[in-house]
Amino acid sequence: MADVSIDTLVVHAGEKADPTTGALTPPIHMSAAFELPEFGPQLFDALMMESHQPPYAYTRWGHPTGRVLEEKMAALEGGAAALALASGMAAVSALLFTFLSSGDHVVASEVCYAGSVELFGEYLPRQGVAVSLVDTGDVDAVQAALRPTTRVVYVETPANPILRIADIAALAEIAHAAGALLAVDSTWAGPCLQRPLALGADYVLHSATKYLNGHGDALGGVIVGPAEGIQRIRKEALVHLGGAISPFNAWLIARGLVTLPLRMARHSEGALTVARFLADHPAVTQVTYPGLESHPHHALACRQMSAFGGMLTFQLRHGLGAAITLAEKIRLFTYATSLGHARSLLFYYPTDLYVDAVSYLSDAQKHRIREWMGEGIVRVSVGLESAQDLIADLDQALRARTVKGMVGPAAYAVLKRLQGGSARA
Numbered sequence: 001m002a003d004v005s006i007d008t009l010v011v012h013a014g015e016k017a018d019p020t021t022g023a024l025t026p027p028i029h030m031s032a033a034f035e036l037p038e039f040g041p042q043l044f045d046a047l048m049m050e051s052h053q054p055p056y057a058y059t060r061w062g063h064p065t066g067r068v069l070e071e072k073m074a075a076l077e078g079g080a081a082a083l084a085l086a087s088g089m090a091a092v093s094a095l096l097f098t099f100l101s102s103g104d105h106v107v108a109s110e111v112c113y114a115g116s117v118e119l120f121g122e123y124l125p126r127q128g129v130a131v132s133l134v135d136t137g138d139v140d141a142v143q144a145a146l147r148p149t150t151r152v153v154y155v156e157t158p159a160n161p162i163l164r165i166a167d168i169a170a171l172a173e174i175a176h177a178a179g180a181l182l183a184v185d186s187t188w189a190g191p192c193l194q195r196p197l198a199l200g201a202d203y204v205l206h207s208a209t210k211y212l213n214g215h216g217d218a219l220g221g222v223i224v225g226p227a228e229g230i231q232r233i234r235k236e237a238l239v240h241l242g243g244a245i246s247p248f249n250a251w252l253i254a255r256g257l258v259t260l261p262l263r264m265a266r267h268s269e270g271a272l273t274v275a276r277f278l279a280d281h282p283a284v285t286q287v288t289y290p291g292l293e294s295h296p297h298h299a300l301a302c303r304q305m306s307a308f309g310g311m312l313t314f315q316l317r318h319g320l321g322a323a324i325t326l327a328e329k330i331r332l333f334t335y336a337t338s339l340g341h342a343r344s345l346l347f348y349y350p351t352d353l354y355v356d357a358v359s360y361l362s363d364a365q366k367h368r369i370r371e372w373m374g375e376g377i378v379r380v381s382v383g384l385e386s387a388q389d390l391i392a393d394l395d396q397a398l399r400a401r402t403v404k405g406m407v408g409p410a411a412y413a414v415l416k417r418l419q420g421g422s423a424r425a
C-alpha cells in the first residue's frame with residue numbers, strides 16, 4: 001500500500017478481516033502465551049525470534065493486536081518495521097539501551113521531554129555512556145559535539161516543552177558522516193505533519209499516549225525504523241527490559257490512529273487561532289508557536305512540517321501569581337500534564353524549578369533555556385473543542401483576579417527552598 005495517501009493508510013494499513021470469524025475490526029487477543037509450533041524451524045523461530053515476524057510465543061515478545069498497531073505505524077512513517085511498547089519512555093529507553101554501551105557517546109537535545117533529558121543527564125552516565133547535551137536547534141553545536149565514539153544523535157522536534165525545532169535533514173547528514181544513527185522523537189508532530197525517515201532519520205519514536213491515541217485513555221510508545229534494527233530492539237530490549245504494550249492499549253491506540261489526520265488538522269487550526277489571540281492579549285508577554293512568524297525557527301518549521309500541531313506556550317506578564325489564577329479559573333481547559341488529547345490541557349513550568357534545580361545543565365545552557373522560557377511558560381495542548389470557546393475560556397481566566405494568585409509567589413519561594421526535583425510533565 002505504498003502509493004496511497006496517509007489518509008487512506010490510517011484506515012487500511014495493518015487491518016484485514018479476522019480469518020476465523022470474519023470480524024472487520026481487529027480482535028483484542030488477551031492471551032499471555034500462544035500454543036507453540038511443532039518441533040522444527042518454526043518453533044526455533046518462535047523461541048529465538050530469528051525472522052522479522054516470528055510465530056507468536058509469549059506476549060512480551062510480540063502479539064497479534066500489537067502487530068496491527070506496528071503495521072499501521074510502519075506504513076504511516078514510511079519505515080520497514082515498527083515496534084510497539086508500553087509507553088513513550090519504554091520506546092526511548094529501548095532504543096538507547098539497544099544501541100548504546102559503556103564507552104559509547106550520545107549527543108542529545110538539552111531540552112526534551114523531562115523523562116528523556118533525565119535519562120541522558122543522570123541515568124546513562126551512570127551506565128558508562130558519555131552524553132553531550134546540546135541545543136539541537138543549532139546544527140553547528142551538534143557538529144562540534146560529535147566524537148569518534150558517537151553512536152546516536154537524539155533529537156526531539158518540536159521539543160517538549162519549549163517548541164524548539166531541529167533541522168532533521170541537516171542533522172541526518174552530519175550524524176551519518178560521523179557514523180552515528182539519528183533518532184527523532186516526533187511525538188509533538190505525529191506522522192501526518194512531519195516525515196523524519198523521509199528526511200534521513202534512521203529511527204522515529206513516539207509517545208503513542210499523545211496524538212497517536214488522541215483520546216487520553218492509554219499509554220503506549222512506538223519506534224519505526226529499518227527491519228534489522230527493529231528486530232534487534234525487540235530481541236534485546238523487549239525481551240530483557242520488558243516494556244511490552246498490553247493488547248488492549250495497542251487496540252485503543254490503533255483505533256485512535258484512524259482519525260489522526262482529521263484530528264491533527266483540527267488541532268493545528270485551533271492552536272494557530274489560539275496563538276494569534278494570545279499574542280494580542282494584555283496579560284501575555286510572549287507566545288511561542290511554530291506557526292507564528294515570531295517563532296525563531298518559523299522558516300525551518302515551514303520547510304519541515306506540513307502544519308504546526310496543537311502545542312504552544314505563552315508567558316504571563318504577572319508570572320507565577322497569574323499562572324495560579326489561570327489554573328484556578330479555567331473551565332474548559334484542564335490543568336494537567338500530558339497532551340494530544342481531545343480535551344484541551346494546560347500546565348505551568350516555572351523556569352526556576354524546571355531548569356535551575358537540575359544538576360546536569362551548565363550555566364550557559366540554563367541561560368539559553370531561560371531565553372526561551374523567561375520566568376516560566378504555560379504549556380498548552382489545544383484540543384478538539386471550538387477554538388472560539390477555548391479563547392473565551394482563556395480570556396476570562398486571564399482577566400480574573402484571585403487571592404490565591406496574589407499569595408502564590410510567596411508560597412512558591414517556600415516551595416523552592418523545600419524542593420530539589422524537577423517538573424516532570
Ligand SMILES: *Cc1c(COP(=O)(O)O)cnc(C)c1O
Nearest residue numbers: 087088089113160187207209220
Ligand atoms: C510524553 C512524552 C514522552 C514520554 O511518553 P510516555 O508515553 O509518557 O512514556 C516522550 N517524548 C515526548 C516528546 C513526550 O511528549
